[in-house]
Amino acid sequence: MSFTTSTGLRILVVDDDESVRGSVAYVLDKLGHQVIEASGAAWALELFERHQPHLVLSDVAMPGEDGYWLAQQLRERERVHDRWTPVIFMSSISEATRVAEGIAAGGDDYLIKPVHPVVLEAKLHAMERLRAMRAQLQAVTEELHRVNRELQRQASHDALTGLLNRRGLDDHLDEALRMCARTRSPITLMLCDVDFFKRYNDALGHSAGDECLRQVGTLLRQVARRPLDSVARFGGEEFAIILPDTPRSGARMLAQAITRVFKGAALPHPASDVASHITLSGGLITCDPGHGLVAAELLARADEMLYRAKALGRNQFVG
Ligand code: GH3
Ligand code: MG
Ligand code: MG
Ligand code: MG
Secondary structure (H helix, E strand, O other): OOOOOOOOOEEEEEOOOHHHHHHHHHHHHHOOOEEEEEOOHHHHHHHHHHHOOOEEEEEOOOOOOOHHHHHHHHHHHHHHHOOOOOEEEEEOOOOHHHHHHHHHOOOOEEEEOOOOHHHHHHHHHHHHHHHHHHHHHHHHHHHHHHHHHHHHHHHHEOOOOOOEOHHHHHHHHHHHHHHHHHHOOOEEEEEEEEOOHHHHHHHHOHHHHHHHHHHHHHHHHHHOOOOOOEEEEOOOOEEEEEEEOOOHHHHHHHHHHHHHHHHHHOOEOOOOOOOOEOOEEEEEEEEOOOOOOOHHHHHHHHHHHHHHHHHOOOOOEEO
16 A cells, blocks of 8 residues: 555545535546545445445534544554554634544644635645655554564574574573563573584584584474573583473483483494483583572573583483
């Protein structure tokens, strides 16, 4: 629906006087516009919904609801549809207070009958320019929102794996802790670290290492796949998994699943001491309701467990 050309607009003409409608329609038709006619405000509203006109030209005094009522209704709908339709009143009442009332009701202009065709055409052009500017403004606003959303996403996500980054993790962990406190449910935090990853890089190169980290991220996402679970890349080759509403038993099962999935995926590691494939060591901490721990404490405890898993020989989860 374009308003940038001066012809081909759909214009709703509202007047109880058929001869007024006829003469206005005649002018508009000659200017190349499509005219929809209504003899009353309530009927005009129905036609408005059905035909979505670009502009409304309406009489003020009509039997039943008047033109101001119509303008108010249109402005209400505008909030819902997010689309501006100019409303121009045509009336023989030229009293200043009535004109002011019409503008207050949501009218964009007020023409005194009889409306001269040249004035009508000039008003149409003016409204058209306004509408084009509004449309541009709306497009720019939408683009700004889109860019803003994208920037926010980038700020909280890791470019390599697409997982949450450290900042995203912190936000999600805080939120998960609040939610679990509210619902009085347990929460588990898991930290995983790729075993002998420095050697992997040394053997296969840094870009192979990057690709491997991407696959590790994908596998972890496959295991922690409930809607509330979140997986983050915590640092270089370290990953964190937040598991809201997950008791210790469930967390242990998930840890076993991770070990099993990595064994099954068998991503080759040419220089690991523990297996011929990529393995993870992990630390986990489950907090029961009322634990009172903050995010940093949870992370520190999970990290302690991870350290123990490494010390115990890697390729295992402790906690
Ligand atoms: P450990 O089993 O004790 O965890 O040994 P490790 O070699 O995995 O641990 P270390 O901390 O000594 O080395 C981690 C390595 O991870 C070193 C670093 O080059 C690599 N690394 C960190 N971030 C990236 C990355 O973004 N891409 C690649 N390719 N390698 C990374
Ligand atoms: Mg009338
Ligand atoms: Mg590490
Ligand atoms: Mg490591």
